Amino acid sequence: MSLREKVEEVVEKDIRPALMRDGGNIAVVDVDEGSGTVKVQLLGACGGCPMSMITLTSFVERYLRAKVPEVKKVVPV
Numbered sequence: 001m002s003l004r005e006k007v008e009e010v011v012e013k014d015i016r017p018a019l020m021r022d023g024g025n026i027a028v029v030d031v032d033e034g035s036g037t038v039k040v041q042l043l044g045a046c047g048g049c050p051m052s053m054i055t056l057t058s059f060v061e062r063y064l065r066a067k068v069p070e071v072k073k074v075v076p077v
Helices: 003-020 052-067
Strands: 024-032 037-044 073-076
Touching: 003 024, 003 037, 003 052, 037 052, 052 073
Parallel strands: 037 073
Antiparallel strands: 024 037
16 A cells, blocks of 8 residues: 555545534645655635644644654645
8 A cells, every 4th residue: 555545544534524523624635655745735614724734733744643654744735
């Protein structure tokens, strides 16, 4: 399974449902297998929320890194 597939699986199963409960969503834009960088776009209520960077670092990045150790960082686009 590729890094992108692992990331998509965790996003679909765990992260997206949590964000959707608050009216938000997330899209995986790119996954760099070499550097372990995941580029995401926060959508819906999360897109314009002043707390979006906290959501990104404290929830999305922390959760992805715990579930997929190859992920080194998550950045917004």
